[in-house]
Structure formats: C-alpha cells, structure tokens
Amino acid sequence: MSEPIEAMPSAPTAQRGERIESRSIDWVPLAERRGKPWSLFTLWFMSNANVTTLATGMLGAAVGATFMTSAVAILLGVALGTIFTAFHSAQGPQLGLPQMIQSRAQFGYRGVILVCAIVVFSLVGFNMFNQMLGADALRMTTGLDANWLWYLLQGALALLLAIFGYHWIHSAQQWLTVLFLLTFGVFSVLALFVVPLDAAQFGFGDFHLTAFLIQFGAAAAYALGWAPYVSDYSRYLPPQTSPTKALTYTYGGVFVGGSWLMVLGAFVAAAFAGASPLEGVRDAANEIIPGSGTWLLLFALPGLIGVITVNIYAAAMELITIADSVRPIKPTRTTRIVASVLIGAAALVGNLLSTGEFLATFGTFLVILLYILVPWTSVNLVDYYFVRRGNYAIREIFNCNGVYGMWGSRGLIAYGIGIVAMIPFVVTEWYTGPIAEALGGADLALFIGLAASGLSYLVLARSLDLDHEWALAVDHKQRYGEHSVAFGEPIEA
Numbered sequence: 041m042s043e044p045i046e047a048m049p050s051a052p053t054a055q056r057g058e059r060i061e062s063r064s065i066d067w068v069p070l071a072e073r074r075g076k077p078w079s080l081f082t083l084w085f086m087s088n089a090n091v092t093t094l095a096t097g098m099l100g101a102a103v104g105a106t107f108m109t110s111a112v113a114i115l116l117g118v119a120l121g122t123i124f125t126a127f128h129s130a131q132g133p134q135l136g137l138p139q140m141i142q143s144r145a146q147f148g149y150r151g152v153i154l155v156c157a158i159v160v161f162s163l164v165g166f167n168m169f170n171q172m173l174g175a176d177a178l179r180m181t182t183g184l185d186a187n188w189l190w191y192l193l194q195g196a197l198a199l200l201l202a203i204f205g206y207h208w209i210h211s212a213q214q215w216l217t218v219l220f221l222l223t224f225g226v227f228s229v230l231a232l233f234v235v236p237l238d239a240a241q242f243g244f245g246d247f248h249l250t251a252f253l254i255q256f257g258a259a260a261a262y263a264l265g266w267a268p269y270v271s272d273y274s275r276y277l278p279p280q281t282s283p284t285k286a287l288t289y290t291y292g293g294v295f296v297g298g299s300w301l302m303v304l305g306a307f308v309a310a311a312f313a314g315a316s317p318l319e320g321v322r323d324a325a326n327e328i329i330p331g332s333g334t335w336l337l338l339f340a341l342p343g344l345i346g347v348i349t350v351n352i353y354a355a356a357m358e359l360i361t362i363a364d365s366v367r368p369i370k371p372t373r374t375t376r377i378v379a380s381v382l383i384g385a386a387a388l389v390g391n392l393l394s395t396g397e398f399l400a401t402f403g404t405f406l407v408i409l410l411y412i413l414v415p416w417t418s419v420n421l422v423d424y425y426f427v428r429r430g431n432y433a434i435r436e437i438f439n440c441n442g443v444y445g446m447w448g449s450r451g452l453i454a455y456g457i458g459i460v461a462m463i464p465f466v467v468t469e470w471y472t473g474p475i476a477e478a479l480g481g482a483d484l485a486l487f488i489g490l491a492a493s494g495l496s497y498l499v500l501a502r503s504l505d506l507d508h509e510w511a512l513a514v515d516h517k518q519r520y521g522e523h524s525v526a527f528g529e530p531i532e533a
Contacts, residue, residue, distance in 0.1 A: 061205025064376040065360050067434055068136040073278040077285040079210050080129060083273055084266070084293030086213040087350050089220050089301055090343035091177070092170050095317040095402060096262050097305025100255030104248055107241040110306035113252045117259025118299045120486075124417045125267045126291035127425070132274030133281035134430055137437070138357045139271040143416070145432055146423045146497075147455070148448030149440045150365045155416050155455075156358040159268040160383070162409050163355035166265070167348050167387040168394065169402050171195065174344045175391075176318050177337040191391045194341075198348035199384040202356070203377050206276055209349055216346050223339040227325060228304055234328045241310045250481040253467075255306075257483050261410035263298050267417050269354035348387075356380040368440065404469050407483075411466060414489035415458030419451050422494045427501045433513035443509055450500040458493030 063072075100110035128139060135142055140159065144152045175190035201212060274286055308320035315323060321340070322333030356379035363369055363379075424430060436442035464473040465485040476483055 060203060060373060061207070061376070062373045064371040064373075064379075065138050065141050065357055065364060066371045068275050070279065073133075073136070073276055075207075075210070075277050077133075077274075077277060077281050077289050079214070080274055080286060080289040081293040082217045083210055083213045083350075084270075084290055085297040086216045086220060086293075086343060087266070087347050088262075088294055088297030089217070089224065090170075090347050091173050091301075091317055091321065091340045092166070092344065092347065093262065093298055093301035094305035094308070094321065095169075095173065096258050096406065097255075097302030098309040098317060098320070099258045099402075099406075100251055101306060101309035101313070103251045103254055105251040105255055105306075106243060106245045107237065107306050107310035109244055109247060109252055110255050110309075111303050113255035114259045114302040114306060115299055117256040117261075118263045118295055118302065121260035121263030121265075122291050122294045122298070124264055124421065125270050125294055126287045127421055128267045128417070129270040129274050129290035130283040130287040131424055131430075132271030133277040133279055133286055134283065135271070135432060135434065136275050136279065137271070137434070138275060138361070139267075139269050139420075140358055140361050141437060142271070142424075142432070143420055143451075144365075144437050144448070145428065145444050146419050146448050146451035148445045148451070149442070151445075151447040151449075151452050153362050153365050154452070155268070156362045156365075158412050158416075160355050160358045160362070162265065162413075163269075163351040163358070164383065164386045164390060165405055165409075167195075167198075167351050167383075168390045169405070170344050170348050170351075171387060171391055172394075173318065174341055174348075176316070177340055177344075180318060180322065181334050181337050188392060191388050194345055194348060195384045195388050198345050198352055199380060201345075201349040202352040202380045202384075205353070205376075206273070209346075209353060210273070212349070213346055216342055219339065220343060223336060224301075224304075227328070227336060228300070230328045231304070231307065231324050235307075235311050235324050237307070237311050250467075253481075253483045257410060257486065258406045259298070259302055260486060261406040261413075262302075263294055264413055264417065265406075265409055266294060267413065269357065272354050272357055273350075352380050352383050355383040359383060368438075407468055411459070411462055411485060411489070414462070414486055415455045415493035418458060418490045418493035419454050419497045422497050423451070423501065426498065427504065428506065428509070431506075431510055431513065433509055436509075436512065443512055450497060450504070454493045454497035454500060457496045458489040461492035462489040 097110065097114055100113055101107070105113070131139070131142060140152060140156050143155060147155060171191050171194050174194045175187045178190045179185055179187070201208060270290065274290070277286065305317065308315070308317070308324050312320045312323050318337060322337055325333040325336040356376055359379045359382060360369070360371060360375055364371070369375060433443060436444055440446060462485040464475040465483065465488050466473045467476045467481055467483040472481065473485070
C-alpha cells in the first residue's frame with residue numbers, strides 16, 4: 041500500500057493558449073479557472089440535440105403510445121432526470137474536480153472503482169449506439185455499405201477532439217449549436233406544419249400506463265445519464281461561479297435539447313409508423329422539400345461526433361480514476377491521451393462484434409442504466425448538499441490512506457440498499473419484479489431507489505466525524521496553500 045501523499049497529483053502547468061489540455065483527474069488550480077456559466081447551456085444542449093436523443097423519443101410509439109402520450113411522458117421524464125444532472129454540475133466550479141474523483145468521499149479511494157466501471161461501460165455503450173446511427177446515416181447518404189469504415193471515421197474525429205480537451209469541446213459545441221438551429225431547428229418548425237399526423241395522435245386514445253412509463257423511464261434515464269460526469273465539464277469555471285447559474289444553465293441545456301429532440305422523435309414515429317429513426321427523419325424532410333432528407337442526415341453527423349467526443353473525454357477520466365485507485369499514477373497529458381484511445385477503441389471493437397435491432401437494444405440499455413445510476417446519484421447528492429454541504433478536504437481525496445478511507449462502507453452499503461430495494465419494482469425484457477407485475481407493469485423503481493439510497497446514507501452518515509474532516513482541510517490550507525481545500529461557504533441545503 042502506498043504512503044500518504046505529500047502533494048496533490050499534478051500535470052505540467054497549463055498555459056492559456058495551450059493546444060492540448062494537460063490536466064485529467066487532478067485538481068484545477070485557480071490560476072487556470074476561466075469561462076462563463078452560460079457555456080454549460082450550449083455544451084449540454086448540443087450533447088442532447090442529436091439523432092440518438094431523437095431515437096429515444098420513439099420508444100413509446102414502438103409499444104403503442106400516441107404522440108400526445110409520448111410527449112407528456114418525455115417532458116416529465118426529462119424534467120425529472122435533469123434535476124439530478126444539474127445539481128451535480130453545480131459541484132464542478134466549487135471543487136475543481138472530475139465527478140468520480142469527488143465520489144471517493146462517499147465510496148472510498150478504491151470503492152469508487154465499482155461506480156467508475158459502470159460509467160465506463162455505459163459511455164462505451166452510448167458511443168456504440170451513436171456510431172451505429174452515424175454509420176447508418178452515412179450508408180443511406182453515400183450508398184456505401186462499409187460500417188467498419190464509418191465507425192472508424194466517426195471514432196477518429198471524435199477522439200481527436202477529445203484529446204485536445206475541455207476548452208476545445210466547449211467551443212465546438214457552441215458552433216454546433218448554431219449549425220443545429222439552422223438545420224434541425226428549421227426542420228422541426230416546418231415539420232409541424234407540413235408533415236401530416238392523424239388527429240387521434242393528438243389525444244391519449246386507449247391510454248396504456250406501461251407504454252407511458254416505458255417512455256417516461258427512457259427519457260428520465262437519458263437525462264440522468266449525464267450525471268456521473270457532468271461536473272467534468274464545469275470544473276474549469278472559477279469557484280466564484282454561482283451554483284445557481286451553473287445549475288440553471290445545465291438544466292436548461294439538457295432539458296431543451298433533450299425534450300426537443302425526443303418530442304421530435306415521437307412526432308416522426310407517429311407520422312411514419314415502423315420507420316427507423318433515420319428513415320423517419322429522411323422521409324419527414326422529404327415531405328417538406330423533396331430530396332432534402334439526404335442533406336439533413338449529413339447535417340446530423342457533426343452532432344453525433346460531438347456527443348461521442350463528450351463521452352470519450354469523460355470515460356477517459358473514469359478509466360484513469362480506476363487505474364489511479366488501484367495504483368496511484370501521475371495524471372499527465374499522455375495518460376489522458378492513452379485512456380482516450382482505449383475508450384475509442386472499445387466502442388469500435390464493440391460495434392464490429394455487435395448484432396441486434398437498434399431501438400429494442402437501446403431501450404433495454406437505457407432502463408438498465410437508470411437502475412444502476414439512481415442509487416449513486418442519490419448518495420452523491422445527499423452527501424454534497426445535506427451531509428458535508430460542499431466542504432471536502434481536497435488533498436485527502438488523492439490520499440489512499442486518507443480520511444475518506446480505502447472503502448467507503450457507508451456509500452457502498454447505501455448503494456447496495458438502493459439496488460436491492462428496486463428489484464421488486466423493476467421492469468426489463470428479462471425480468472419483472474413481483475410488485476411491478478402486480479401494478480400491471482408499472483415501473484416505479486426510480487423513485488424507490490432514490491429514496492432507499494438517500495435515506496439510508498443519511499442515517500449511516502450520522503457517524504461521520506465531519507468536524508475532524510473540516511479541521512484537516514483548514515490545516516492543509518494553512519500548510520500547503522490555497523489549492524488544498526474547496527473554497528466558499530458551506531452549501532445551504
């Protein structure tokens with residue numbers, strides 16, 4: 041076992057004009073903090089404004105929901121899931137850390153490996169689905185059936201941008217927002233007036249609660265799926281950044297981008313029953329201007345590459361965190377580049393080996409993702425806002441023998457309690473819990489998991505010696521300087 045660290049891990053000092061980001065899981069010094077919270081809106085808007093999100097909005101129609109039923113389920117689901125993502129985003133400027141490194145305070149130096157591994161798996165899975173859609177779009181527009189080439193092309197472009205890092209990703213998403221508004225923005229408005237839709241689709245018809253909950257759960261899971269790494273993209277903001285502004289801009293970006301594209305997907309699914317996501321978009325565009333469907337699919341590709349980039353960058357952080365939790369490593373630029381390449385390669389290999397129908401597989405993936413992330417988000421947010429109230433001894437997070445311990449038993453137990461509590465309520469393709477079955481297939485696992493993990497962690501956390509933790513943080517500040525402790529007043533719950 042390693043000796044306690046004497047200094048926080050660091051990379052070479054970043055310069056304002058650097059081409060490739062030098063930092064990864066290390067703390068971002070105050071001298072390198074810059075940016076405005078409004079940039080979180082464009083980043084998260086564009087991360088959601090893509091055809092993968094559109095495909096998520098088609099899941100309700102696939103099981104019999106009308107457009108109106110799907111739209112209501114989408115708006116409620118995205119509104120709920122985004123709450124948790126936005127509150128995680130507000131942590132970034134305050135702590136200057138990637139999300140999962142901060143989770144060591146709840147799960148322990150090595151205990152966090154479990155959650156990191158889950159996040160890496162989910163991000164590689166998302167990128168596989170993103171690249172599947174991108175390959176389909178390129179095949180439909182070029183006529184060249186060479187999926188391996190399309191996977192490689194998308195992955196290479198996304199990997200390059202991920203290697204350049206944080207500030208380049210933010211800038212790219214701002215420009216892609218403009219491109220989206222000029223293409224899919226215009227398409228969305230015209231489709232409402234030109235593409236015919238049966239009048240019955242604007243009612244609830246023969247309402248099926250199961251179909252509603254499938255769409256609701258998928259929308260909530262999609263919005264919540266950003267939570268494990270959302271603060272990775274706010275950690276360079278100055279610590280004086282208002283938590284309310286960081287939260288609001290993140291919420292707005294995820295909600296507007298996610299609900300817009302999902303509702304558009306529900307509309308396309310209602311108008312072109314049985315069509316795949318890309319076929320529906322192409323056919324709808326051709327209804328407006330004959331032949332424009334091909335161009336619209338091509339304009340969808342930059343958005344897909346952008347979100348693949350966001351996922352590669354974040355998954356590389358999780359991979360480095362896993363490696364560092366096993367054996368402390370120096371978080372250099374090279375380390376981040378190697379981790380990014382490994383993540384990109386994993387999605388490529390996964391796509392080359394995968395089979396299966398897109399929507400059915402994607403829907404199941406989202407449901408499972410929701411189940412495994414809900415207990416983590418509950419524990420993390422309860423710890424940050426109600427237990428430690430934003431106060432952490434930052435140096436100790438990088439100390440394997442530090443105050444947060446090797447294994448955070450309280451966090452791990454609360455996480456396990458949440459998982460077990462959800463089992464009777466889950467609804468999947470392979471298993472339906474007894475309570476869910478008695479309720480006619482209604483999936484309430486999300487709410488059960490949130491409550492069970494959050495409440496159990498509150499109880500378990502009563503034995504924490506928070507005064508000792510804060511005294512240690514203050515001592516580090518006095519001994520090592522301003523980089524040793526999170527600044528600001530305690531977070532008000």
